[in-house]
Amino acid sequence: MSDCETLVNPSPEVKVSAKARGGVINPMYDCQPAGAQYAGIGVTDCIPLVHGGQGCSMFVRLLFAQHFKENFDIASTSLHEESAVFGGVRRVEEGVMVLAKRYPELRVIPIITTCSTEVIGDDIEGTIRSCQKALKAEFPERELYLAPVHTPSFKGSQVTGYSECVLSMFKTIAKEKTQPNGKLNIFPGWVNPGDVILLKRYMKEMGVDAKIFMDTENFDSPMMPDKAVEVQGQTTVEDIMDSANALATFALARYEGGTTGAWLEKTFEVPNHLMSTPYGIANTDALLRKISEVTGKPIPESLVRERGIALDALADLAHMFFANKKVAIYGHPDLVIGLAEFCLEVELEPVLLLIGDDQGSKYKKDPRIKALQDKVHFDMEVVHNADLWELESRITKGELKVDLIMGHSKGRYIAIYNNIPMVRVGFPTFDRAGLYRKPTMGYQGAMELAENIANTLFAHMEYTKDKEWILNTW
Amino acid sequence: MTAEALTDKVDDLYGYVQERCLWHFSSRSWDRQENIDGVLAKAGDMLTGREPVLESPNDRLQFAEAKSMVEDFRERFPWLREAGDEEIRQLLDGLKERLVDIAITQSHNRELKHHLY
Amino acid sequence: MPMVLLKCDKDIPEREKHIYLKAPDEDTREYLPIANAATIPGTLSERGCAFCGAKLVIGGVLKDTIQMIHGPIGCAYDTWHTKRYPTDNGHFNMKYVWSTDMKESHIVFGGEKRLEQSMNEAFDEMPEVKRMIVYTTCPTALIGDDIKAVAKKVMKDRPDVDVFTVECPGFSGVSQSKGHHVLNIGWVNEKVGTLEPEITSEYTMNFIGDFNIQGDTQLLQTYWDRLGIQVIGHFTGNANYDDLRKMHRAKLNVVNCARSSGYIANELKKQYGIPRLDIDSWGFSYMAEGVRKICAFFGIEERGEQLIAEEEAKWKPKLDWYKERLKGKKMAIWTGGPRLWHWTKSVEDDLGIKVVAMSSKFGHEEDFEKVIARGQEGTYYIDDGNELEFFEIIDLVKPDVIFTGPRVGELVKKLHIPYVNGHGYHNGPYMGFEGFVNLARDTYNAVYNPLAGLAGVDIRVPEQVAPILLREAA
Numbered sequence A: 001m002s003d004c005e006t007l008v009n010p011s012p013e014v015k016v017s018a019k020a021r022g023g024v025i026n027p028m029y030d031c032q033p034a035g036a037q038y039a040g041i042g043v044t045d046c047i048p049l050v051h052g053g054q055g056c057s058m059f060v061r062l063l064f065a066q067h068f069k070e071n072f073d074i075a076s077t078s079l080h081e082e083s084a085v086f087g088g089v090r091r092v093e094e095g096v097m098v099l100a101k102r103y104p105e106l107r108v109i110p111i112i113t114t115c116s117t118e119v120i121g122d123d124i125e126g127t128i129r130s131c132q133k134a135l136k137a138e139f140p141e142r143e144l145y146l147a148p149v150h151t152p153s154f155k156g157s158q159v160t161g162y163s164e165c166v167l168s169m170f171k172t173i174a175k176e177k178t179q180p181n182g183k184l185n186i187f188p189g190w191v192n193p194g195d196v197i198l199l200k201r202y203m204k205e206m207g208v209d210a211k212i213f214m215d216t217e218n219f220d221s222p223m224m225p226d227k228a229v230e231v232q233g234q235t236t237v238e239d240i241m242d243s244a245n246a247l248a249t250f251a252l253a254r255y256e257g258g259t260t261g262a263w264l265e266k267t268f269e270v271p272n273h274l275m276s277t278p279y280g281i282a283n284t285d286a287l288l289r290k291i292s293e294v295t296g297k298p299i300p301e302s303l304v305r306e307r308g309i310a311l312d313a314l315a316d317l318a319h320m321f322f323a324n325k326k327v328a329i330y331g332h333p334d335l336v337i338g339l340a341e342f343c344l345e346v347e348l349e350p351v352l353l354l355i356g357d358d359q360g361s362k363y364k365k366d367p368r369i370k371a372l373q374d375k376v377h378f379d380m381e382v383v384h385n386a387d388l389w390e391l392e393s394r395i396t397k398g399e400l401k402v403d404l405i406m407g408h409s410k411g412r413y414i415a416i417y418n419n420i421p422m423v424r425v426g427f428p429t430f431d432r433a434g435l436y437r438k439p440t441m442g443y444q445g446a447m448e449l450a451e452n453i454a455n456t457l458f459a460h461m462e463y464t465k466d467k468e469w470i471l472n473t474w
Numbered sequence B: 001m002t003a004e005a006l007t008d009k010v011d012d013l014y015g016y017v018q019e020r021c022l023w024h025f026s027s028r029s030w031d032r033q034e035n036i037d038g039v040l041a042k043a044g045d046m047l048t049g050r051e052p053v054l055e056s057p058n059d060r061l062q063f064a065e066a067k068s069m070v071e072d073f074r075e076r077f078p079w080l081r082e083a084g085d086e087e088i089r090q091l092l093d094g095l096k097e098r099l100v101d102i103a104i105t106q107s108h109n110r111e112l113k114h115h116l117y
Numbered sequence C: 001m002p003m004v005l006l007k008c009d010k011d012i013p014e015r016e017k018h019i020y021l022k023a024p025d026e027d028t029r030e031y032l033p034i035a036n037a038a039t040i041p042g043t044l045s046e047r048g049c050a051f052c053g054a055k056l057v058i059g060g061v062l063k064d065t066i067q068m069i070h071g072p073i074g075c076a077y078d079t080w081h082t083k084r085y086p087t088d089n090g091h092f093n094m095k096y097v098w099s100t101d102m103k104e105s106h107i108v109f110g111g112e113k114r115l116e117q118s119m120n121e122a123f124d125e126m127p128e129v130k131r132m133i134v135y136t137t138c139p140t141a142l143i144g145d146d147i148k149a150v151a152k153k154v155m156k157d158r159p160d161v162d163v164f165t166v167e168c169p170g171f172s173g174v175s176q177s178k179g180h181h182v183l184n185i186g187w188v189n190e191k192v193g194t195l196e197p198e199i200t201s202e203y204t205m206n207f208i209g210d211f212n213i214q215g216d217t218q219l220l221q222t223y224w225d226r227l228g229i230q231v232i233g234h235f236t237g238n239a240n241y242d243d244l245r246k247m248h249r250a251k252l253n254v255v256n257c258a259r260s261s262g263y264i265a266n267e268l269k270k271q272y273g274i275p276r277l278d279i280d281s282w283g284f285s286y287m288a289e290g291v292r293k294i295c296a297f298f299g300i301e302e303r304g305e306q307l308i309a310e311e312e313a314k315w316k317p318k319l320d321w322y323k324e325r326l327k328g329k330k331m332a333i334w335t336g337g338p339r340l341w342h343w344t345k346s347v348e349d350d351l352g353i354k355v356v357a358m359s360s361k362f363g364h365e366e367d368f369e370k371v372i373a374r375g376q377e378g379t380y381y382i383d384d385g386n387e388l389e390f391f392e393i394i395d396l397v398k399p400d401v402i403f404t405g406p407r408v409g410e411l412v413k414k415l416h417i418p419y420v421n422g423h424g425y426h427n428g429p430y431m432g433f434e435g436f437v438n439l440a441r442d443t444y445n446a447v448y449n450p451l452a453g454l455a456g457v458d459i460r461v462p463e464q465v466a467p468i469l470l471r472e473a474a
């Protein structure tokens, strides 16, 4: 356990800057097409077609399998040398037809570009038009949505790629307003099935009819007696079509799906509420209150109780075990910012936040980061365009001392080799069992995360024989 | 020995090489031929009681390959012990013919003729 | 009947040329699946890309070498945390990956400056590391960056470093295989012969085509040590960069993986007259045979016999215990290529298992000649198999266990078929005598796993109960 901080920092500061190096050692995020693929698999009867070399999709499938312990269907145009030179649109056309013929239930194919096909400059929109003609000739009765997703990997990251694909699928499928459906569109961002299940439950308890985009509940899928394979997203074409009829949109992640909320507002006048991502108690409070306000449905007793149970659990941990502990957090921007806010609620001190892509100008303007300035009583650094070496080298050079690391599995060796307790959170978390099933959002998520942190610290105290006796009685 | 008996015995030897050996499936026609010729020549020496020449590194390699094979032949095919030199020669010629046929002459492998590795 | 058009392939009839069902009295003079040919777009093939064949499979194994991937972030992210090849220096190779993190401006104006900067940064950040491999990727190849020139400049500026360059973007070739080739040939032409080894034994060899998966190399090394054979270059399991510059001084090349590394063995034979000995290091009787051949080459047969006797005494009873229980089980193998022919006969001879279907991602026709020569009748031999084909084949052959990667493993789990990781292993090493017992044990534990039986039970049907599986203490 760290020494008690007794000195008062007279002018605590939040410093926001990009990493100084140009190259990357140990990236935090994958490239744009990876994020686009993740969005695509969230839709029922949808197989993303990645237009590029085979590696751009094969490894991403492996990555998803590592995290979810499930197999997802993603296709490739298998770009080879001659297409790289002479253009690859033929391979898109062929890929679409092969998918359409061999997968009769298929309804959506996001066509996801990669850095190579963007450099070549393949005309995806034009190709989609010719594909549609060919499809109409072959399957006159069938409607297949082909969404153009431009995700050159020399821009943005898996985060922007996710957002881009969600937006493109909506632009392709959503229809004009008809009958108001009284529903909410909820864009939680790139989250685990555990969070989707939690949000669905909250809406049910509030009596609010809502659609989660993307509904990934089935990414945790069963072994069934009839051997059914049902690993796919549950967001349907109809759900997307109907989104313009919603009462309102709630975008819970500014960088992951937030743009689609804004687009629905601009195009179909569906009011968009961009919320702070509901990590921690206060953010969840704000979300529920806003939903209550928009829908007119009261917040039910059950959620008041759940909030109370969470607070009751957190109170056992915060000032005894968490206070003054320094934390480094890395991962997706909405997650990192939200977790920093959560940390402050439980008296943890998030001294270093790492966000991993080139969208620095956006992060600098993020009101949540600005607001942190007023909340911290210690110096905090936010590094964008960061890599994991930024964290590791600060630790190994002795510039940074942290008591806890929060992030995904790609940073596991920093924790292991520097003997720092680490809580896995975000994507991917392949080196811990079952995390995709657990919520991080909401009251329950905050409570389970805090308990995971506590148990991780406890286990560390025991292994390192550091005040392990304190738990002699608790 | 009748032709059929010879064929049966060559079948046995051929079956062994196909199942256990890799040297007749090297990368190009020319090195397949080199291996087949070399290993079977060394095997012939060993089976007919001649000292195999072990001058070049490649001699040693073919000897090593042949040695394992000959030991297994002797263990698996007791009839080999009774075979005279002439029969051994016939058997190995038959085996070579079969190996060249499958691995070179009638192979559908499109890479066998490439001039580079 | 022998070449097979599966039902799922009726719309892509060219697939018939890639799937063979071996019938009595047939051989490869009549039927040989076409292999190493372009993949049909949209088929959900299992293939990766050429870059991965170079970086992930071969170069990235080296334990003292920076892997600088010149391209956008994805290619680096994706070829990191996907392999299990430890080293005896703390797994430097698994802990890090490096990227030049190309951005749009580099695509437009060229990325050579960025590469140079990233290389210098990497050496500065890790001053104890002096070796590097630089790889191109799809976009940097398309824009034509001259990575060789940059490497030369960095070597001139930093006389103590050595850099090797690999130019095989993902789109070159049809699979990983092209990358193996480019790296092999580049290395032998540019790096072999640039350093002299210290010779410590009159028996010297290179061991080629083994990547220390779960310690394979380190296990086999104990044999070479006992035999008194000096391994000069181990291509590339647990190897140092400089070891592999000395390969020209070995007396013998022993090749395990002929597909990924046969090229360098061939070139070493052509250029330096070092003979090439192909062995199978998976399998009990094969391993003994390999040891015998190596020892016969050096004229140290007695040492070999002693080693084999010791190992057999120790491991054969265990192997036979498993054989007793695995006899008659049916296995499918869906891996890269060579393991098909390495394993089909060894599991049959050593464990009594029948291999009923095999699919190769990147094998060449040579690999199919080998596996069809060794494999059984009534077995399917598939080139570049895809997902729908797998379902259909499983239905036809009903395997008890499948050796494949984790993603496909997750898929077949839903069909109640256990998988064993045929790439990274479950609990290896799998090579050598001890290794094959490990493989047998993992197969036994997979096949005699009570969960599959429980999964088949529909609890609503009273008469359905899980079959009683008698597991015994191994």
Ligand code: SF4
Residues within 6 Å of the ligand: A031, A032, A033, A052, A053, A055, A056, A114, A115, A116, A153, C071, C072, C073, C074, C075, C076, C078, C137, C138, C139, C170
């Ligand atoms: S960076 Fe480009 S080539 Fe690499 S995986 Fe991503 S899209 Fe593919």
Ligand code: SF4
Residues within 6 Å of the ligand: C057, C211, C257, C259, C260, C336, C337, C338, C339, C423
């Ligand atoms: S053993 Fe298989 S996976 Fe490994 S390099 Fe050879 S072909 Fe590739």
